[in-house]
Amino acid sequence: MFREDLLQGKRILVTGGGTGLGRSIAERMMELGAEVAICGRRGSVLEEAAAEMREATGGTVTTHVVDIRVAEAVDEMVGEIWQSGPLHGLINNAAGNFLSRTEDLSPRAFDAIANIVLHGTFYVTNACGKRWIADGLPGNVLSIIVTWVWTGSPYVVPSAMSKAGIAAMTKSLAVEWGPNGIRLNAVAPGTFPTEGAGARLRPSPKLQRSMDDIPMRRNGERHELSNLAAYLMADESAYITGEVMAIDGGRWLQGTGGYSHLVGKLDDDDWADIRDRIRTVNEKDKALRG
Numbered sequence: 001m002f003r004e005d006l007l008q009g010k011r012i013l014v015t016g017g018g019t020g021l022g023r024s025i026a027e028r029m030m031e032l033g034a035e036v037a038i039c040g041r042r043g044s045v046l047e048e049a050a051a052e053m054r055e056a057t058g059g060t061v062t063t064h065v066v067d068i069r070v071a072e073a074v075d076e077m078v079g080e081i082w083q084s085g086p087l088h089g090l091i092n093n094a095a096g097n098f099l100s101r102t103e104d105l106s107p108r109a110f111d112a113i114a115n116i117v118l119h120g121t122f123y124v125t126n127a128c129g130k131r132w133i134a135d136g137l138p139g140n141v142l143s144i145i146v147t148w149v150w151t152g153s154p155y156v157v158p159s160a161m162s163k164a165g166i167a168a169m170t171k172s173l174a175v176e177w178g179p180n181g182i183r184l185n186a187v188a189p190g191t192f193p194t195e196g197a198g199a200r201l202r203p204s205p206k207l208q209r210s211m212d213d214i215p216m217r218r219n220g221e222r223h224e225l226s227n228l229a230a231y232l233m234a235d236e237s238a239y240i241t242g243e244v245m246a247i248d249g250g251r252w253l254q255g256t257g258g259y260s261h262l263v264g265k266l267d268d269d270d271w272a273d274i275r276d277r278i279r280t281v282n283e284k285d286k287a288l289r290g
């Protein structure tokens with residue numbers, strides 16, 4: 001689909017690039033010649049992913065252990081990356097989410113998601129943006145969001161609120177930083193199954209969805225998302241900025257993009273079971289963090 005050297009010479013940071021969609025996107029960037037940096041909270045997961053990505057593509061990838069909720073740590077990481085040369089692109093992919101009744105969320109639960117998705121994404125974007133502006137260099141930011149920014153969705157309210165904030169950031173900074181040659185776009189993927197999202201958004205067999213929910217009658221394939229990201233990271237798309245583009249097989253237009261279908265369908269026991277299943281995955285993940 002693309003020239004093999006489409007992203008040659010570009011240096012791109014992919015947050016949460018060690019797993020899931022972030023990893024697929026990062027690997028595609030490497031295939032197209034970019035030098036990639038990936039960051040995440042679990043060092044062993046990042047290292048393993050990086051080794052496999054080097055093997056698969058023959059490209060260059062560096063790993064950075066960071067919790068994007070910590071602004072100082074983010075600035076330190078971006079500064080460290082800049083020491084070996086400026087970045088050309090940033091892909092805001094790192095996120096956190098889980099399905100829950102909103103009345104069951106503690107303030108800490110809300111913060112756990114909002115601090116990653118809203119605050120963390122801002123910290124990384126601004127750490128790159130201020131360096132691009134200071135160095136007089138162009139920059140390119142792509143954020144992975146969700147169609148709930150347009151529709152809202154029950155049971156994922158902290159995520160919907162935070163992703164809507166990223167959409168607002170994308171449009172705001174496209175105007176503010178446009179004169180500096182910095183552009184920002186966002187994509188809103190529908191269902192592209194990943195382990196992380198499956199475990200936290202569809203943790204029980206009761207939550208499986210029908211393909212009738214998707215006008216195209218199928219889930220997305222990772223290469224479809226990665227290729228859209230590659231196009232938006234390439235100079236060939238240089239005049240596109242401030243856009244949010246859905247890639248969801250038409251799902252949100254059909255009104256089936258979120259979790260409205262669950263309203264009134266689950267009882268207290270179902271929610272307790274969902275919570276237990278999500279907790280088990282979270283504990284497992286936590287054990288791998290430094």
Ligand code: COA
Pocket residue numbers: 095096097098099100104105106107108109110112113196197200201274275276278279282285286
């Ligand atoms: N229902 C209600 N509350 C929950 C919950 C659930 N299923 N899971 C966690 N929480 C609450 C915890 O009880 C805690 O609040 P409390 O201290 O008041 O009890 C709070 O959320 C923080 O939990 P903790 O496990 O300490 O958070 P964390 O910072 O380690 O993890 C998450 C952050 C919860 C977002 C975790 O899911 C994560 O790290 N996810 C990253 C990957 C991901 O989500 N991928 C899918 C993206 S679609």
